[in-house]
Amino acid sequence: MSNTELSLQDKAKQRAGFKAAEYISNGMIVGLGTGSTVAFTMARLKERISAERLSIYGVPTSLQTMMRTGALGIPLVGLEQVQTIDITIDGADQIDSELRLIKGRGAAHVRERIIADASKRIIIVADPSKLCADLTGPIPIEIVPFSLPHVLNRLNQMGGTIQVREGVKKDGPVISDNGNIILDYQPITILDPMQLETVINMIPGVVCCGIFAEFTHKTTVIIGEENGPRIIGL
Numbered sequence: 001m002s003n004t005e006l007s008l009q010d011k012a013k014q015r016a017g018f019k020a021a022e023y024i025s026n027g028m029i030v031g032l033g034t035g036s037t038v039a040f041t042m043a044r045l046k047e048r049i050s051a052e053r054l055s056i057y058g059v060p061t062s063l064q065t066m067m068r069t070g071a072l073g074i075p076l077v078g079l080e081q082v083q084t085i086d087i088t089i090d091g092a093d094q095i096d097s098e099l100r101l102i103k104g105r106g107a108a109h110v111r112e113r114i115i116a117d118a119s120k121r122i123i124i125v126a127d128p129s130k131l132c133a134d135l136t137g138p139i140p141i142e143i144v145p146f147s148l149p150h151v152l153n154r155l156n157q158m159g160g161t162i163q164v165r166e167g168v169k170k171d172g173p174v175i176s177d178n179g180n181i182i183l184d185y186q187p188i189t190i191l192d193p194m195q196l197e198t199v200i201n202m203i204p205g206v207v208c209c210g211i212f213a214e215f216t217h218k219t220t221v222i223i224g225e226e227n228g229p230r231i232i233g234l
């Protein structure tokens with residue numbers, strides 16, 4: 001797509017995504033997130049690989065990213081082949097003032113959390129619409145299919161509303177890359193993101209939810225503002 005065809009929001013994503021690619025240097029192992037914003041980072045990395053002979057290996061967080069990087073020719077390694085990941089670049093759905101996140105619109109948050117945890121540093125790329133004073137939800141939750149009635153019961157006891165995410169091009173529930181079901185849970189309020197994350201993640205059957213509150217100490221956020229990328233955090 002040419003630059004003139006991009007919407008204003010896509011241009012903002014592009015500014016953030018391109019800026020993040022500058023953080024990558026030769027020899028790095030790079031966690032590659034999922035979604036439309038980090039897709040711009042991957043496109044820029046491909047250019048740097050060709051122009052500067054940049055040598056990197058990516059660790060993908062989803063089948064979508066694996067397919068995109070394959071098409072771009074970015075070399076990949078599996079998590080089992082690396083000790084640690086130098087930097088992960090990923091998107092987010094909501095970012096609060098303390099850099100806590102909600103992720104999982106793309107149903108990739110289980111692998112994204114594993115890669116984030118294995119990374120020395122995390123760079124979150126986003127357009128300005130993702131910034132918020134406080135996280136509000138909905139919170140994506142990946143669950144083992146067998147546990148569906150039990151998890152629905154437990155979340156109902158907590159209040160709020162829950163939807164089993166359904167496919168756009170598929171009848172029935174969305175199935176994640178891990179073969180699981182995705183719920184979208186709208187709590188009444190999120191007073192303490194870390195506490196709610198822990199409570200949800202402890203429900204038997206939940207693989208993990210999309211609140212990412214434990215990575216703020218190693219997170220940089222890049223917002224693709226109109227005047228140029230704004231860096232928040234480290």
Ligand SMILES: O=C(CO)[C@H](O)[C@H](O)COP(=O)(O)O
Nearest residue numbers: 035036037091104105106108
């Ligand atoms: O969490 C995610 C996928 O599970 C994405 O990173 C998040 O939804 C942001 O996507 P986009 O950059 O397309 O807005």
